[in-house]
């Protein structure tokens with residue numbers, strides 16, 4: 001039997017590093033809110049895997065979705081669909097408004113956004129795509145071109161026509177205009193720049209309801225309806241990327257229900273699969289019909305996979321049956337209160353923000369200047385892991401360093417309390433230096 005060191009020797013020899021070094025916690029199994037190490041030690045997972053396991057790890061509904069597909073059909077010729085695929089699309093559509101009734105089942109978040117942008121380009125005839133400066137939409141071509149939070153440099157030219165709007169972060173106002181309450185001036189100023197730069201070929205504006213990798217920045221009140229209006233006036237479709245927010249995390253089944261506007265295209269991923277690679281791009285009858293008439297092609301190996309449909313249907317049903325959106329709102333209130341209480345005792349927490357169970361605590365080395373504390377953040381998360389809590393830092397380099405707290409929606413009160421106690425201890429024991 002190999003010990004941990006021997007496993008890591010093999011890992012270091014054969015695993016390609018895609019994001020720095022691997023966390024030295026070798027997982028053997030996972031259940032609920034906890035991955036377990038080989039020695040039986042567990043950590044509380046406040047990252048929900050990679051923001052996917054809304055039901056918790058290895059939830060019976062997820063396993064049932066996989067089992068059902070494995071007994072019927074897992075994969076098909078991409079032009080063929082199974083009853084699972086239709087049933088899933090029907091159930092998903094029943095939770096969505098009349099303008100979002102056409103569903104394409106895919107695999108990853110990046111892919112769902114690629115498909116959304118392809119639809120937008122074909123429908124509008126344009127190619128220009130606008131995103132927020134703290135965005136994360138995925139690592140594939142077009143999605144990576146409009147991912148500004150990280151990884152934008154070093155990989156050659158971005159897709160022609162990509163442009164950025166300032167992230168409406170009231171804690172670090174991008175145009176040094178507001179403090180703590182955004183009055184949307186950054187949106188008007190940003191649109192002026194887009195108007196100046198654009199070449200008259202608008203296709204899509206793509207946004208997240210809460211910029212998550214960009215530092216847990218919820219769109220301010222009124223931002224999304226105003227952006228939608230400005231985008232439509234100019235001929236852009238609006239794509240809302242709900243990779244992290246759909247299926248309850250913010251306290252509503254979908255974030256757009258809290259944003260006072262419905263997007264033209266909605267993308268779902270991470271949470272929809274509950275841990276399996278499942279995604280969906282959803283739009284309305286008119287856009288779908290127009291694109292179909294123009295020969296829309298997004299033909300991939302795993303489009304409309306019955307396995308994905310079966311899993312997504314199981315996850316969706318569980319979220320609805322267990323009222324997990326309401327639960328996220330309740331648990332989010334509790335966690336937020338606890339974080340605000342920590343902020344009263346720890347000078348290093350400059351801001352607590354977010355919605356539902358997608359919360360951020362921004363770490364600063366100076367509350368007045370709001371200077372970020374990236375080294376401190378790294379040390380705090382490392383100490384948390386030692387003490388049994390997995391949290392991660394999301395950031396805009398040089399601007400913010402934010403602890404992201406996003407446990408599964410099934411997290412218990414006792415687990416929240418335990419996680420906060422660990423965080424408290426880690427903050428106390430870590431020197432700012």
Ligand SMILES: Cc1ncc(COP(=O)(O)O)c(C=O)c1O
Pocket residue numbers: 108109110111113136137138139208212213241242243244269270
């Ligand atoms: C908002 C958002 N969209 C898209 C993606 C990309 O999803 P995936 O990694 O499944 O391609 C991510 C991943 O973190 C995300 O946070």
